[in-house]
Amino acid sequence: MPEGPSVKMFHSVTCLFVGGVVQKATGSTRQICPEQLVGLKLQQCQAHGKKLYLGFTSAYRQECKDPGMVTVPTQSVSDPASVLILDDSRKQQVMDAGPQGGEQEEARGSFLLGQGLSTPQRERKWLQFHFGMFGSVRANEFSRANRANKRGNWQDPSPRLVLYFPGGQFLVFYNCRIYRCGSPASSHTSDILCPEFNRNLALQALQLAQPICYTLLNQHLFSGLGNIIKNEVLYLSAIHPMSLGCLLSVEKLQTLLDQVIQFSYGWLDNKLKGKGLKYHIYQQTQCPKGHAVERAEFGPPHGLQRATWWCPVCQPAVQ
Ligand SMILES: [Zn+2]
Incomplete structure (x- = not known):
């Protein structure tokens, strides 16, 4: 599963396309209508934890805001984002109807363009990408089959979304879920790969009276931290995955936090250099050190159980 470092790398790929206007959009996604992205400008990319966000604006309206340009017509079939331009009374009705953006809005219907209201921020349309277990982003190349499927066919993976930009450039998104959203709704303070990551809050969370391996995978507390990082940093900190946080010393938990940050940034650095891990x-x-490793599925009761590896010698259980 792509973890924080992978999504940060996807972000670095999509950032290369910022400023480009979508010429054509295709893909197998049913969560949005790709054609509705045509004519929009990729204005901004953000990565928060395991989620990637792309923000689009109408290229046509942006250009018309420049000094000296003619007045923007309020309705124009050539401007997809103007289709739902609203008068002031209707804007208020929409604004009163409920929250703009956020998780609630993600689940609703198709990607409607022109929901943007009068301010630049509201004119921006955001797409949120979740990469599941095997998601990826590629620039100017398609993924090719590296083995035959169960029927013996060499079938290339089917992109969820392909965005074509001028000059034959394109972005391809695989194995992801795509939602529209009002704006990236995520706190930088919990993102393990953000300078604003709040160590004090993280330390408090680690001291909870629950197995440390459950706490680490909580995306509200450690956004971007996935199963690989969990296993690796617990080993590097010599902590048994099922140790209760409240039984571990503050020094031990500080060491764990150091490892979370060092390992994640190191992994990202490797990825950006094209190196493996x-x-x-x-x-x-x-x-x-040559000790036999144990493996089990650990997770909160009624929660997701995740494969966990640990060394019983290097990571002794804390009683
Ligand atoms: Zn060992």
Whole structure:
């Protein structure tokens, strides 16, 4: 599953296309209508934890705001974002109807253009990408089949979304869920790869009376931290995954936080340099010191159980 470092790398790929106007859009997604992105300008990209956000504006309206340009017509079939331009009374009705954006809005219907109101921020349309287990983003190349499927066919993966830009450039999104949203609604203070990551809040969370491996995967507390980072940093901190946070010393938890940050930034750096990552414990049968590794599925009661590897010698259980 793409974790924070992977999504930050996807972000660096999509940022190269900022300022480009979508010439054509295709893809198998049913969560949005790709054709409705045609004619929009990719204005901004953001990554928060495991989510990527792309913000679009109408290229036509942006150009017409420049000094000296003619007055923008209030209705224009050539400007897709103007289709739902509203008069003042209607704007108020829409604004009174409920919150703009956020998780509630994601679940509703198709990607409606022109929901933007009068301010620049509201004119921006955001798409939110969740990458699931095998999601990816590519620039100017399609993913090719590297093995035959169960029927023996060499079928290339089907993109969820392809955005074509001028000059034959394109962005391809695979194995992701796509939602429209009002704006990126995420706190930087919980993002492990943000300078604003709040260590004090994180430390308090780690001291909860629950297994430390449950706390680490809580995206509200450690946005971007996935199962690989969890396994690796617990090994590097010599902490048993099922240790209760409240039984661990503050020094031990500070070491764990150091490892979370160092490991995540190191992984991101490797990715940006095109280097792979050698795991210490994740999916290993022996730890780096040669001890036999144990594996089990751990997760909160009624919650997702995640594969966990640990060394019983290097990571002794805390009673
Ligand atoms: Zn060991």
